Amino acid sequence: MGILTCLLGCCAGPYQGPASDHFDGRRFFNPGKPMDKSFASFVTWRMTSEPQYWPEYRELPAYDKPPERVFGDNLRVSWVGHATILIQTAGLNILTDPVWAERASPFIWIGPRRVHPPGIAFDDLPRIDVILVSHNHYDHLDLSTLAKLQERHQPKIIMPLGNDFLMEARNPAIPAETYDWGEQVVINPLVTIHLEPMHHWSARGIFDHNEALWAAFVITTPGGNIYFVGDSGYGNGDYFRAAKEKFQHFRLAILPIGDSNPRWFMAYGHMSPAEFVQAFDDLGRPFIIPIHYRTFPLADTGYDQPLAELKAAIVGKQAAAERCKILVIGESLMVPKNLKP
Numbered sequence: 001m002g003i004l005t006c007l008l009g010c011c012a013g014p015y016q017g018p019a020s021d022h023f024d025g026r027r028f029f030n031p032g033k034p035m036d037k038s039f040a041s042f043v044t045w046r047m048t049s050e051p052q053y054w055p056e057y058r059e060l061p062a063y064d065k066p067p068e069r070v071f072g073d074n075l076r077v078s079w080v081g082h083a084t085i086l087i088q089t090a091g092l093n094i095l096t097d098p099v100w101a102e103r104a105s106p107f108i109w110i111g112p113r114r115v116h117p118p119g120i121a122f123d124d125l126p127r128i129d130v131i132l133v134s135h136n137h138y139d140h141l142d143l144s145t146l147a148k149l150q151e152r153h154q155p156k157i158i159m160p161l162g163n164d165f166l167m168e169a170r171n172p173a174i175p176a177e178t179y180d181w182g183e184q185v186v187i188n189p190l191v192t193i194h195l196e197p198m199h200h201w202s203a204r205g206i207f208d209h210n211e212a213l214w215a216a217f218v219i220t221t222p223g224g225n226i227y228f229v230g231d232s233g234y235g236n237g238d239y240f241r242a243a244k245e246k247f248q249h250f251r252l253a254i255l256p257i258g259d260s261n262p263r264w265f266m267a268y269g270h271m272s273p274a275e276f277v278q279a280f281d282d283l284g285r286p287f288i289i290p291i292h293y294r295t296f297p298l299a300d301t302g303y304d305q306p307l308a309e310l311k312a313a314i315v316g317k318q319a320a321a322e323r324c325k326i327l328v329i330g331e332s333l334m335v336p337k338n339l340k341p
Contacts, residue, residue, distance in 0.1 A: 052302025073223030134230030224251025
């Protein structure tokens with residue numbers, strides 16, 4: 001892929017389909033929540049940016065070596081880094097927003113570089129059955145990693161509408177499946193993947209703004225519902241409350257807390273840690289894991305800032321303090337069963 005093509009973001013070709021309440025025939029949007037930041041706003045942020053401290057690249061204290069399978073209603077999750085989570089339950093291995101690349105960038109020599117290796121070595125991954133990709137930003141949709149996973153594991157790759165064009169441009173043999181908000185994919189008689197709204201946006205270059213959709217995922221399993229959001233603004237919380245109303249109870253929620261500063265520019269697409277705690281309440285107070293921090297320096301937010309703000313937001317909130325599990329990259333967790341709402 002050439003430099004000009006990457007910058008223009010026009011190699012994939014825009015999605016074409018019927019208009020809906022979140023697609024006008026050309027671009028996707030958040031209904032009732034028009035994006036209030038332009039490219040000029042982005043330039044202003046970059047010119048006035050005040051990035052906080054991030055460390056140099058360093059190894060992790062430990063790396064996860066997951067089992068081949070986890071069966072029944074047991075639920076094991078491992079944080080690989082950023083929005084990449086290995087979810088193991090009901091005999092399935094599900095990987096979210098897989099990024100093993102060194103940089104979250106269209107280029108291999110420049111762009112935000114990860115400060116820790118992935119928490120699971122690529123060769124230590126068990127057989128991956130399903131991959132969920134939430135949207136097309138470079139820190140979530142990594143074509144090189146997806147190509148390697150396809151070659152080794154032949155997983156089912158599930159994405160929101162329009163993102164398959166990127167896969168076809170890279171390698172037409174990669175069988176990405178794309179779906180709209182409200183649609184579902186039956187993996188087997190016990191597990192179904194639902195695509196649900198999240199408050200975000202998409203682009204790979206300058207001129208492909210919102211030509212592909214973004215989505216949250218709900219995984220219904222025998223052991224309970226799992227809610228994964230790769231990236232999202234809070235957006236008044238209505239998407240979270242709607243998910244709670246539709247699915248009733250979540251055993252686990254995985255939500256982002258990083259890259260939220262400066263708020264004047266980032267609030268539309270990135271929740272703050274305080275909003276993460278609000279979303280926890282909106283979702284019915286499930287067991288919850290924060291992600292999307294301490295991996296790539298993408299905004300003005302510092303390396304330790306999201307956790308510090310999260311811990312401050314939880315003060316005095318007993319349920320959040322008890323049910324929010326902070327993982328270290330490379331750490332795994334067996335999620336508790338039968339938590340009361």
